[in-house]
Amino acid sequence: MDTYKVSTLFDVKKINIIEVEKKQPSGKQVLIKVDSCAICTLEQRVYNGVMKRYPFAGGHEAAGIVEAIGNQVKSVKPGDKVAVRLLNSCGECYYCRNGNENQCVVSFIAETHEGIGGPGGLSEYMMIDAENVYKMEPDVNLTYAALSEPLACCVHSVRKANIGLGDDVVVIGVGIMGAFHIQLAKLSGARVIACEVDNARLETAQKLGADIVINSSEMDAVAKIKELTEGRGADVVFCTVALSQIAESAVHMAGKIGKVIFYSSFHPDNPISISPNKIHSTEQIITGSVNPQRKDFLTATRLLSYHLIDVSMLISDIVPFAEIDRAFIEAVEPSSYRIIVKC
Numbered sequence: 001m002d003t004y005k006v007s008t009l010f011d012v013k014k015i016n017i018i019e020v021e022k023k024q025p026s027g028k029q030v031l032i033k034v035d036s037c038a039i040c041t042l043e044q045r046v047y048n049g050v051m052k053r054y055p056f057a058g059g060h061e062a063a064g065i066v067e068a069i070g071n072q073v074k075s076v077k078p079g080d081k082v083a084v085r086l087l088n089s090c091g092e093c094y095y096c097r098n099g100n101e102n103q104c105v106v107s108f109i110a111e112t113h114e115g116i117g118g119p120g121g122l123s124e125y126m127m128i129d130a131e132n133v134y135k136m137e138p139d140v141n142l143t144y145a146a147l148s149e150p151l152a153c154c155v156h157s158v159r160k161a162n163i164g165l166g167d168d169v170v171v172i173g174v175g176i177m178g179a180f181h182i183q184l185a186k187l188s189g190a191r192v193i194a195c196e197v198d199n200a201r202l203e204t205a206q207k208l209g210a211d212i213v214i215n216s217s218e219m220d221a222v223a224k225i226k227e228l229t230e231g232r233g234a235d236v237v238f239c240t241v242a243l244s245q246i247a248e249s250a251v252h253m254a255g256k257i258g259k260v261i262f263y264s265s266f267h268p269d270n271p272i273s274i275s276p277n278k279i280h281s282t283e284q285i286i287t288g289s290v291n292p293q294r295k296d297f298l299t300a301t302r303l304l305s306y307h308l309i310d311v312s313m314l315i316s317d318i319v320p321f322a323e324i325d326r327a328f329i330e331a332v333e334p335s336s337y338r339i340i341v342k343c
């Protein structure tokens with residue numbers, strides 16, 4: 001029997017490598033030889049025991065090479081470089097049917113290894129339906145292609161903001177998500193102002209194209225943004241930091257008809273105070289962004305294929321599959337960007 005290795009979390013901080021039978025794809029299935037898989041928050045939560053769902057084959061930010069295809073697959077062929085969409089949607093609920101599949105009522109995780117729960121990107125191979133396989137250009141770096149999923153989340157957020165040429169856009173927080181927002185806002189033609197408390201991250205922001213950087217621990221960021229915009233406030237504010245108090249200042253940074261997007265989830269979810277009369281009179285829009293839609297995923301794979309987004313600075317380490325324990329230890333470090341596992 002031909003087998004391959006799958007890394008599986010069996011308990012808090014306990015990773016086992018299990019052998020799974022390698023089957024041939026049929027119908028619309030695609031067998032992928034995984035090249036790279038990043039460790040995201042979902043995997044870290046299961047690893048730390050914040051989410052206790054064992055056994056769990058983690059890894060939903062993956063890219064690889066098509067090994068074999070079923071007889072009904074049309075979009076890819078063996079040898080193609082691909083990224084995979086592993087956190088998908090049910091296809092049956094109200095939101096999936098009206099084109100808002102990122103709001104799917106079932107949080108749906110693809111099962112890529114028979115009988116094991118979890119997206120399963122941290123493995124040597126995976127079997128996945130062709131509709132969730134996105135072909136990339138032959139010269140794409142697969143280490144970078146693995147970041148298609150987090151980039152797609154940010155593409156969704158930026159799409160919602162509908163940035164105009166020459167707009168003033170504030171990005172609060174320069175973690176990996178803030179870094180993607182900065183680059184996407186630049187590609188959209190905005191003047192980008194990055195706010196952070198960490199100087200090293202502000203330097204990264206500058207390298208990625210931010211026009212102005214503000215260390216919000218050293219000055220009143222709201223006043224500074226008003227000053228930079230002749231007192232108006234920004235056209236768009238993205239909050240990628242999970243603190244309610246920062247979310248409240250994000251609203252104050254926005255000008256009339258400004259849009260505020262709460263990108264990150266908030267833990268703890270402390271309420272903030274908003275003046276309804278101010279919203280009435282300024283016509284500000286306060287919204288959120290969660291998960292990517294299919295078209296966002298497609299856009300993300302094109303942006304990476306065409307080298308329009310630079311992810312080289314957002315990868316803290318590349319770790320071989322055999323040292324997966326080390327990869328998790330590094331990934332849970334708060335200062336790290338993405339850790340990529342070479343499968």
Ligand SMILES: [Zn+2]
Nearest residue numbers: 040061149150
């Ligand atoms: Zn992710």
Ligand SMILES: [Zn+2]
Nearest residue numbers: 090093096104
């Ligand atoms: Zn659905």
